[in-house]
Amino acid sequence: MRKTTYWQDNLRLVGLCLVVWFVASFGFGILGLDWLNQIEINGLQIGFWFAQQGSIYVFVALIFFYAWRMAKIDREHGVEED
Template sequence: MKEEKNRKEYWRANLRYVSILLSIWFLVSFVFGILLVEPLNTIQLGGFELGFWFAQQGSMYVFVVLIFVYVWLMNRLDKRFGVYED
């Protein structure tokens, strides 16, 4: 019974992490890179318009960072539930 509860808690936490991280990626890639591209193009970043940067580079950089964040979060979660690997 307790093991089943732990499994459900673990899965719920994992889904929460995935939902938050995918929401951030959606915000950066779709909202900033497509929907808000015109207002963001009024800001310059390294000589490029910010909207263009988000559409071309920013979403990929954020995605890679989110992968590392997910690995870090899951390692912490695994340790919390005692299912980590050495």
């Protein structure tokens, strides 16, 4: 019973992170490129920035967020190591 719930919590977190992953790269950098490119900071179009740099920052933050939240979920369900 407990294990199923742990797995569901895990899947929910993974699903949420994958949505962010998709939106930051495919969403902002490719599909929504023209729309976001209307915003510019000193000649740097925001859609172009997401495609070349912004998405990478989001990916890094996302993995650390996932690792942190998973450690919390592990503890809540008493399945942490050691």
